[in-house]
Amino acid sequence: MKQYEKTVKSEVIYDGRIVKLRVDEVKLPNGSFSKREIVEHQGAVAVLAVKDGQMIFVKQYRIASRQLLTEIPAGLLELGEDPEAAAIRECREEIGYRPVNLFKLGDFIPTPGYCSEKIALFSATEFMWDPLEEDPDEFIRVVKIPVRTARTLFINGQFIDGKTVAVLGYYFSIAARRSIAE
Numbered sequence: 001m002k003q004y005e006k007t008v009k010s011e012v013i014y015d016g017r018i019v020k021l022r023v024d025e026v027k028l029p030n031g032s033f034s035k036r037e038i039v040e041h042q043g044a045v046a047v048l049a050v051k052d053g054q055m056i057f058v059k060q061y062r063i064a065s066r067q068l069l070t071e072i073p074a075g076l077l078e079l080g081e082d083p084e085a086a087a088i089r090e091c092r093e094e095i096g097y098r099p100v101n102l103f104k105l106g107d108f109i110p111t112p113g114y115c116s117e118k119i120a121l122f123s124a125t126e127f128m129w130d131p132l133e134e135d136p137d138e139f140i141r142v143v144k145i146p147v148r149t150a151r152t153l154f155i156n157g158q159f160i161d162g163k164t165v166a167v168l169g170y171y172f173s174i175a176a177r178r179s180i181a182e
Contacts, residue, residue, distance in 0.1 A: 002029050005036070018042075018076065041117035045087040046074035046163040047102070048123040048171055049095060054144040056095050057164070061139070070143060071161040074119070075135075083120035089132065091124070095142050096131035099124030105170040110162045121167045 009025040020040040027033055049056040049072070057070045075090040077083060084102055091099050105121040134140070145153070153159060154168045 004029060005034075008033070037114055039115040039117070041115055042079065043077045043083075043117060044074055044119045044163075045077060045083050045090060046072050046108075046119050046121050046167060047087050047091050047099065048072050048105075048121070048167045049091060049097065049099065049127070050123065050125045050147065050171075051097070051127055051144075054146050055150045056097070057143045057145060057150075058094050058140040059143050060141075067160075069161050070159060071164045072167055074163055084122070087120070087122045091127075092130055092132040093134055094138075094140060096129060097127035098130035099127055101126040105167060105174075108163060108166045119163050119166075121163065121170060123167070123171060 005026040005028055007024045007026050010022055011024075012020060012022045014021040018041070022038050022040065024036045024038055025033060026036055056073070058073055059068055059070050061068045073091050073094040075086065075093070077086050084104070087102055088098055091097055099122075102122050102124045105123055108119045108121055109115075110117055110119065150168070151172055154165070154172060159165050159168060
């Protein structure tokens with residue numbers, strides 16, 4: 001049996017600035033039908049900034065989770081925007097630095113069961129001061145945490161934002177493989 005669902009009908013029930021919500025009727029591999037609620041999202045970027053032995057995070061209140069979260073700099077992709085250009089823009093807006101050695105770590109799909117969002121994850125270790133004006137609807141505070149402390153916080157489950165957990169997992173697993181190889 002093929003593991004594939006065919007969309008037979010789709011209805012958009014909300015079309016907003018950041019997301020679109022649609023309900024799809026799908027034909028399942030066994031021939032029966034079901035409904036899927038899908039959040040369409042244009043995608044985002046996120047950057048782990050490591051400078052002078054510290055990781056640069058932002059603290060931001062997130063109304064959906066009703067919490068002040070510690071996250072890596074991140075933001076939405078503009079329509080047709082290159083993810084690397086978006087990553088540079090977001091760093092400049094949120095932490096004031098332009099990354100000069102941006103490395104792509106991979107892509108992350110936070111909630112594939114109902115959302116199309118894909119986040120391109122990057123890291124950078126070299127920067128130049130080149131701030132952009134902050135977004136008028138964002139109230140963030142920059143926080144620098146020593147890498148060793150960030151690792152301990154990560155291991156102890158203190159970061160709960162998905163993109164931050166994903167990028168720290170990439171970063172610390174790569175660091176562990178390098179130290180094993182040496």
